[in-house]
Amino acid sequence: MVLAIPTGLTSLLFWRFIRERRVSASPALAGGEQGSAWALLRSLGLLVGVAILAQATTTGVNSFLPIYLVDKHGVSPLRAGMFLSLVYGAGLVAAPLGGALSDRVGRKPVILSSALATGLLVYLLTVLPMGVGLMAVFFLLGTAMYARMPVVESLIVDVVPVRQRSSVFGVYYFLVLESSSAVAPGMGFLIDRVGPDRGFLYLAAVVVGVTLLALPFLLRKKVPPFSEKGGT
Numbered sequence: 724m725v726l727a728i729p730t731g732l733t734s735l736l737f738w739r740f741i742r743e744r745r746v747s748a749s750p751a752l753a754g755g756e757q758g759s760a761w762a763l764l765r766s767l768g769l770l771v772g773v774a775i776l777a778q779a780t781t782t783g784v785n786s787f788l789p790i791y792l793v794d795k796h797g798v799s800p801l802r803a804g805m806f807l808s809l810v811y812g813a814g815l816v817a818a819p820l821g822g823a824l825s826d827r828v829g830r831k832p833v834i835l836s837s838a839l840a841t842g843l844l845v846y847l848l849t850v851l852p853m854g855v856g857l858m859a860v861f862f863l864l865g866t867a868m869y870a871r872m873p874v875v876e877s878l879i880v881d882v883v884p885v886r887q888r889s890s891v892f893g894v895y896y897f898l899v900l901e902s903s904s905a906v907a908p909g910m911g912f913l914i915d916r917v918g919p920d921r922g923f924l925y926l927a928a929v930v931v932g933v934t935l936l937a938l939p940f941l942l943r944k945k946v947p948p949f950s951e952k953g954g955t
Contacts, residue, residue, distance in 0.1 A: 726812070732735070757921055767879065767891075771875060773937050773941075774838065774871055775895075775899055776838070776934075777837060777868075777934075778868065778871070778899055779906045780929070781841055782907070783909070783910045783926060786910065787919060788861070788912060789803040791848075791919050803816055807861075809861040809865065810868075811865055813864075814864075814865060814868075816866070817865065817870040818869045818872065818873050820866075821874050824870070834874055835934060835941065837867040837868075837871040839931060842931035844860050844864045845864070845866065846927045848923055849920040876892075879895060910922055913925065921930070
């Protein structure tokens with residue numbers, strides 16, 4: 724009920740303040756050009772792939788956080804479920820923060836740093852005792868996730884020609900959802916065999932390792948056709 728309050732207030736604010744306005748078309752909308760699938764994959768594939776992996780990691784860990792708190796830290800099931808709101812509630816702050824940072828420092832730094840932060844935070848979950856520090860990790864895990872999401876979406880809007888944009892968004896959301904769906908049962912299988920701490924550590928190692936391997940290629944590659952800071 725408490726979490727429903729900001730949702731309702733946000734809806735009222737949108738209804739009150741948003742008005743239809745005529746705006747001139749942006750350069751991204753001006754042309755009717757189409758890009759080849761290979762060109763789009765080269766432009767977006769690696770960077771968006773890192774973002775999808777980080778998202779799948781966060782979702783996979785989130786699926787097991789309540790039972791992890793109950794089994795390892797002796798938290799009551801009621802409190803364990805409520806603690807998960809720290810992860811998702813972080814979006815109220817993290818999404819606008821991620822967008823603002825992207826406008827100032829560029830999209831790559833935000834996406835890559837959030838992916839590396841995800842691995843570090845998952846590691847911290849396994850070593851911190853129950854307390855304020857662990858709760859802060861929950862909040863920061865959600866912050867890394869929600870700061871990254873609008874940045875990836877704005878990247879797609881900037882890079883993909885308008886006639887292919889909806890198709891690319893469809894593929895992107897399919898990959899995000901299906902990779903997250905695949906990680907959850909895989910994590911359950913792994914946790915039953917090696918324990919939650921080891922399972923989380925393996926997942927953290929994968930996302931950090933892949934991000935570090937991708938780093939040299941991404942740092943020397945410019946994403947066309949617009950600037951990485953979101954302007955033309």
